[in-house]
Amino acid sequence: MAQSTETTDWVSRFADEVIEESERRAPGKATSPATAPVIVVASGLSPSGPIHLGNLREVMTPHLVADEIRRRGHRVRHLISWDDYDRFRKVPKGIAGVDEDSFSQHIGKPLTSVPAPEGSAHPNWAEHFKAAMIESLAELGVEFDGISQTAQYTSGVYREQILHAMRHRGEIDAILDQYRTKKAPAKKQQKPLDEAELEAAEGSGAAAEDDGSSGSAGYFPYKPYCGNCEKDLTTVTAYDDDTTELTYTCTACGFAETVRLNEFNRGKLVWKVDWPMRWAYEGVVFEPSGVDHSSPGSSFQVGGQIVGIFGGKQPIGPMYAFVGISGMAKMSSSRGGVPTPADALKIMEPQILRWLYARRRPNQSFKIAFDQEIQRLYDEWDKLDAKVADSSALPGDVAAHARAVGTAAGELPRTPRPMPYRTLASVADVTAGHADQALRILSELDPARPLASLDEVRPRLDKAETWINTQVPADQRTIVREEPDHDLLKSLDEPSQQSLRLLLDGLADHWSLDGLTHLVYGVPKVQAGFPADATPKELPPEIKTAQRSFFALLYHLLVGRDTGPRLPTLLLAVGQERVRALLGE
Ligand SMILES: [Zn+2]
Known part of the structure; x- marks a missing residue:
């Protein structure tokens, strides 16, 4: 409770x-x-x-x-x-x-x-x-x-x-x-x-901090709506405290009347x-x-x-303080770039929106992310969620978390299996609405515990999908190549070809989110003569350069661009068979 x-x-x-x-x-x-x-x-x-x-x-x-x-x-x-x-x-x-x-x-x-x-x-x-x-x-x-x-x-x-x-x-x-x-x-x-x-x-x-106006009859803190045109462009011209008789004229339509304020209900302070x-x-x-x-x-x-x-x-x-918005795509806003709470709830779960307000003091301004920042925000939230679960969070963070996930009446409905938002977004991006593909990929993320149904990752999946479809510009969307890039594959030097072979040889044994993460970072290490699980301290700085160019090569071969969603997610999203084809096997 x-x-x-x-x-x-x-x-x-x-x-x-x-x-x-x-x-x-x-x-x-x-x-x-x-x-x-x-x-x-x-x-x-x-x-x-x-x-x-x-x-x-x-x-x-x-x-x-x-x-x-x-x-x-x-x-x-x-x-x-x-x-x-x-x-x-x-x-x-x-x-x-x-x-x-x-x-x-x-x-x-x-x-x-x-x-x-x-x-x-x-x-x-x-x-x-x-x-x-x-x-x-x-x-x-x-x-x-x-x-x-x-x-x-x-x-x-x-x-x-x-x-x-x-x-x-x-x-x-x-x-x-x-x-x-x-x-x-x-x-x-x-x-x-x-x-x-x-x-x-x-x-x-x-x-509109209207404080009433003084006409020739004096100041009145009350304004009638006109009995003829219904507008408030009225001026009180006389008022009698004893009888409560009030006379007004309308500057919009010229109507005038005398009413008794002790029985008149068409005006406001x-x-x-x-x-x-x-x-x-x-x-x-x-x-x-x-x-x-x-x-x-x-x-x-x-x-x-x-x-x-x-x-x-x-x-x-x-x-x-004001709450700002970062990166609202014009097309989905209800009005000239100014979103409503409903717009935010289309791309984030209510817990996240509550958390944004709960964790900042009212006099602190903050921004609500409609752009890429939302992925980082979700990472931060998931990290907090894990810390709260193992009791390692700070008291202030625990309080904000508790206010986000529920109220005195109980917990808000939550996504049963909250997979990372950025992963769900990437999967939605790559699968473009094919639910069967999304289920396959998401099940492969953690083969020991496959998903029985997409409902386990809803509504978070739906929010991530809406975010991809409404907030991510077309030129940042991921389009997986239909055909291998034969020219690029033919032009590769021996070390590049070797790196692809190392990756392809390891695919089957590493086909999970953790496994593929290990594999893609490990290939450049192995190529340079180090063990795949060598830590950064044991490695020369050149390895980082080698990893970067290896990743760029994979992005080019898979999606025809320099960058894209995180590689392990992308590989899972593309599927093993298609990865093999696109990498020239
Ligand atoms: Zn009028």
């Missing part, structure tokens, strides 16, 4: 802080973790378009902390606030079923009032993009309580809070005004955000007031935010001053 990983990593330390803060807020009520008040942590996501992989940190940070709290026996609620009552700000580019011209007419409406992209099974824009994220979160084992802000606002859940904010608009205005008079703070980032990061920041739900109102309403104890929300005058800082008006407290809110 899931074990607590006490104070060994950043997650544990935040869990300590959050539990302490929760007890401070309700002193004396915590007789035991199971009966203490439910601890609330929160994330906010705006389904204004595909929800990017970068925004996953908004969810993973509180998820990991909530999960640790749960492992310790406390009751915890992880809210994901779907900011689907936010305005539709712009038409994102490159989305199937979305024509920029026809969708631009919806700008200014709530995201739930914009139609879904054509062909979608979902009722509106927000639901369409939420659905993809919900599916990815399920695969990642993230347990959460989703709250639609459209549902909250339009059913009048926040009525008292809205009326309260209107009554205290002077105080709110005074707080906001401290920042309005200041110059925009210097950017804290060391480098300008690139386009993908800006897109990610905009997707986070709060980048402006972002900088909305966020702290929800901290107070839900009793949020932990909610991190991106760097764009954490600078002076940002919504998190201002919210800390406004939340008291609603009788609440600011949550513990660490800033998290």
Whole structure:
């Protein structure tokens, strides 16, 4: 069963802080973790378009902390606030079923009032993009309580809070005004955000840090959506605190009306007031935010001053750094090079993605590899997995591993026989979708324990195959020669011919991953008069050169290039018979 990983990593330390803060807020009520008040942590996501992989940190940070709290026996609620009552700000580019011209007419409406992209099974824009994220979160084992802000606002859940904010608009205005008079703070980032990061920041739900505006009638922290055109291009022109009568006009269509705010449900608090109102309403104890929300005058800082008006407290809110992407192939991204969690889960298992977030403190940025780096990442993961199994891993690494492989609810489904990702990728590369060939090759890797079925290496095999097919450029794919390269074979000098003969003579006895590794490194040693198992210390440095040229020769004869997948894997993938033919036997 899931074990607590006490104070060994950043997650544990935040869990300590959050539990302490929760007890401070309700002193004396915590007789035991199971009966203490439910601890609330929160994330906010705006389904204004595909929800990017970068925004996953908004969810993973509180998820990991909530999960640790749960492992310790406390009751915890992880809210994901779907900011689907936010305005539709712009038409994102490159989305199937979305024509920029026809969708631009919806700008200014709530995201739930914009139609879904054509062909979608979902009722509106927000639901369409939420659905993809919900599916990815399920695969990642993230347990959460989703709250639609459209549902909250339009059913009048926040009525008292809205009326309260209107009554205290002077105080709110005074707080906001401290920042309005200041110059925009210097950017804290060391480098300008690139386009993908800006897109990610905009997707986070709060980048449009609207704090409401002052018209001739004064400042109002509330904005109605127009009763005629549904857009938020409205201005409040009069408000009566006693009757709650509010008059607004729409600058988009000219519509004007007077409503009673104590029964009106088609509008929302402006972002900088909305966020702290929800901290107070839900009793949020932990909610991190991106760097764009954490600078002076940002919504998190201002919210800390406004939340008291609603009788609440600011949550513990660490800033998290951006998550970058390395080497995303354009063709498979949902949108102009910015991948979603679903894109990542097509090429890596959920454990690996969880591990990336668990092992780095939130203020450390990191990159998620879509390029060759993913193979090294998987090697590192497998090494850690082995160390955890034989109890030689460091405590912090053990904690990150435990958070990656499961949650308080149990372990995530895993690949029963996790063969190296790079091997699976090479096999997928060389076999190009022929399952029977893949099974043969993978069984030969470890002849003592052949695979009964490819299911033993799934889903890792499927992820590696998708990676090869969607992320590896055509000129880096491996194409095994159909016919031997007769010209090259004829031109070989005696030592080269001898090296091929040594290899061919050893093939049958070495036909496994370990055996072939031994063989391909051993041939140049034997040729130079050393034993095949001589260690590097016993060998002159020239051996390395000899190995390199031997490997290059094999690559040329097998795949017509200088390099390729690791030779032992490649040889197994090509198959003994075909190797013999291509090497001129
Ligand atoms: Zn209007």
